[in-house]
Amino acid sequence: MSTKKIVVTGIGATSPIGGTAASSWKNLLAGESGATTLEQEWVAELALPITFAAQARVPASEVLERIETKRLDPGSQFALIAAREAWADAGAPDVVPERFGVDWATGIGGVWTLLDAWDTLRERGPRRVLPMTVPMLMPNGPAAAIEMALGARAGARTVVSACASSTESIVNAYDHLQAGYADIIIAGGSEAAIHPLPIASFAAMQALSKRNDDPATASRPYDLTRDGFVLGEGGAALVLETEEHALARGAKIYAELLGGAVTSDAYHITAPDPEGSAAARAMIAAVANAGYSLDDVQHINAHATSTPVGDIAEYKALLHTFGDRLHDIPVSATKASTGHLLGGAGGIEAIFTVMALHDRLAPPTINLSEQDPEIPLDVVREPRALPAGDVLAISNSFGFGGHNAVVAFKTA
Structure with a gap:
């Protein structure tokens, strides 16, 4: 096909x-x-x-x-x-x-x-x-x-x-x-x-x-x-x-949807797998299924719910996925502004990812006063310009039951 x-x-x-x-x-x-x-x-x-x-x-x-x-x-x-x-x-x-x-x-x-x-x-x-x-x-x-x-x-x-x-x-x-x-x-x-x-x-x-x-x-x-x-x-x-x-039909195009991936933790009904291995598999598969390399990812909209356990588990999954290059990728945690829309969260965050690519502007993460040293991400704190040329971004969502879903978008 x-x-x-x-x-x-x-x-x-x-x-x-x-x-x-x-x-x-x-x-x-x-x-x-x-x-x-x-x-x-x-x-x-x-x-x-x-x-x-x-x-x-x-x-x-x-x-x-x-x-x-x-x-x-x-x-x-x-x-x-x-x-x-x-x-x-x-x-x-x-x-x-x-x-x-x-x-x-x-x-x-x-x-x-x-x-x-x-x-x-x-x-x-x-x-x-x-x-x-x-x-x-x-x-x-x-x-x-x-x-x-x-x-x-x-x-x-x-x-x-x-x-x-x-x-x-x-x-x-x-x-x-x-x-x-x-x-x-x-x-x-x-x-x-x-x-x-x-x-x-x-x-x-x-x-x-x-x-x-x-x-x-x-x-x-x-x-x-x-x-x-x-x-x-x-x-x-x-x-x-x-x-x-x-x-x-002459439609305007915001961005290209490259696809995504879904995995499951098989670990706990509410807690994420602390090592984030299945979440990492979802990120890796989302990019690979699109025919791109993880080195092409230049922006991440993280799930980042603001829970003590969840944020660290996602960081470990990100680190497993991107290795040391992770610390050079701008990460936005937009739930800081919107709160957590539960089943609607991935939708609004996908729109924010699409708009970040369309406007070439990574959105800020508010309320970050003292960053947890166990999560040394490059967190976007003020709107930050994304580079010219093709830019690939992913948006992560993880849910109770061990559900992991990741989508990948690219500039149009």
């Missing part, structure tokens, strides 16, 4: 630092943080130990029609906003519906719908449970919302691989385009899990930062004082298509 060039022709996002892909990128470069104190009554009512998160900068209710917010779980709302923006950004291509697909992702699914319905059932009885509850809570709800809104009939698939989900959806989209299942695919992911139960659960496992008094500096990858991740929400979408199809 001949290898086709796959390109990115549209991007869309709603994130803790912007209501669009463009504003998210602009505010990332400006060093903004999306983490704020939660004002909801349930924080005090339930005595939650963590009182902040990185909420979507622009509420979905300000973008969607009222009927859409009533019939879609918040995770699907974010998906629809991001997908519509990406589709418009790509020029709303005139494509045969049977040649247009969706590869989407979520880590948790419709947690708001599920738990609200459970409260309704217990407090008001079965007759008051909404008939749309199951379609709203099912993990494939976001993919279905996109597929129906945009008329995609080549398949609407959903990946659920914890925090690696979105990146895995992009890997799948690449494979599906290579296999000829479609000419255009919208890929990405969304998550809306800033809910009391996930907050309480993540807090119980000591995964969240406890900086209630200073949310904006709580997400601090690689810092010696990092104490956990900041829960985020949002959605991000990329329009991917074969270069032949894109050129035939």
